[in-house]
Amino acid sequence: KAGVTQTPRYLIKTRGQQVTLSCSPISGHRSVSWYQQTPGQGLQFLFEYFSETQRNKGNFPGRFSGRQFSNSRSEMNVSTLELGDSALYLCASSVYRDTGYGYTFGSGTRLTVV
Amino acid sequence: AQSVTQPDIHITVSEGASLELRCNYSYGATPYLFWYVQSPGQGLQLLLKYFSGDTLVQGIKGFEAEFKRSQSSFNLRKPSVHWSDAAEYFCAVGSMANQAGTALIFGKGTTLSVSS
Numbered sequence: 757k758a759g760v761t762q763t764p765r766y767l768i769k770t771r772g773q774q775v776t777l778s779c780s781p782i783s784g785h786r787s788v789s790w791y792q793q794t795p796g797q798g799l800q801f802l803f804e805y806f807s808e809t810q811r812n813k814g815n816f817p818g819r820f821s822g823r824q825f826s827n828s829r830s831e832m833n834v835s836t837l838e839l840g841d842s843a844l845y846l847c848a849s850s851v852y853r854d855t856g857y858g859y860t861f862g863s864g865t866r867l868t869v870v
Numbered sequence: 871a872q873s874v875t876q877p878d879i880h881i882t883v884s885e886g887a888s889l890e891l892r893c894n895y896s897y898g899a900t901p902y903l904f905w906y907v908q909s910p911g912q913g914l915q916l917l918l919k920y921f922s923g924d925t926l927v928q929g930i931k932g933f934e935a936e937f938k939r940s941q942s943s944f945n946l947r948k949p950s951v952h953w954s955d956a957a958e959y960f961c962a963v964g965s966m967a968n969q970a971g972t973a974l975i976f977g978k979g980t981t982l983s984v985s986s
Contacts (some may be wrong), residue, residue, distance in 0.1 A: 864913050
């Protein structure tokens with residue numbers, strides 16, 4: 757079955773602009789989480805959506821937002837980009853089973869802010 | 871505070887030698903533990919996870935990990951390393967309280983180099 761699809765793979769934006777990243781989860785997975793990965797801070801949780809509702813949010817400024825659609829696809833938006841927003845943004849879809857819940861990550865979107 | 875510590879930033883192992891990557895966690899609730907591997911420019915691939923039951927967990931690519939509650943550890947092992955195992959490895963912890971969508975807390979990662 758298809759994995760988690762993130763688009764685009766690479767983005768270059770200018771400071772002050774905004775950007776939207778997309779994530780299509782595995783079919784049947786209703787939970788989508790977003791993570792930011794930087795060399796300095798490592799992997800940090802941004803937020804999680806389940807059935808179009810944000811259930812959990814990390815410690816990021818309000819410039820970072822997201823949403824989930826009825827088909828479980830999710831988007832995250834970063835407004836007023838700063839140089840420090842340059843990172844690999846990873847999306848993970850998950851589902852709960854008897855063996856616990858499994859997180860499958862996409863290949864990520866590499867955002868460079870110049 | 872909830873945290874995951876991977877004490878070794880970088881490890882070099884000879885091909886064919888055994889490997890152990892260390893992971894210690896601090897977590898208030900019953901932990902749900904993961905090991906992921908990441909190749910350069912790629913996403914995270916799940917190697918194995920501990921949810922409940924047997925504390926020795928088998929994963930893909932010949933990896934295994936042992937959950938030791940008394941030591942708050944979840945070390946990753948492999949008996950014989952292959953050159954293709956060179957990558958960055960991340961330990962993560964999540965809560966078992968939520969059925970899905972918990973925020974995973976990741977360690978800083980250990981970079982594995984394999985020498986011939």
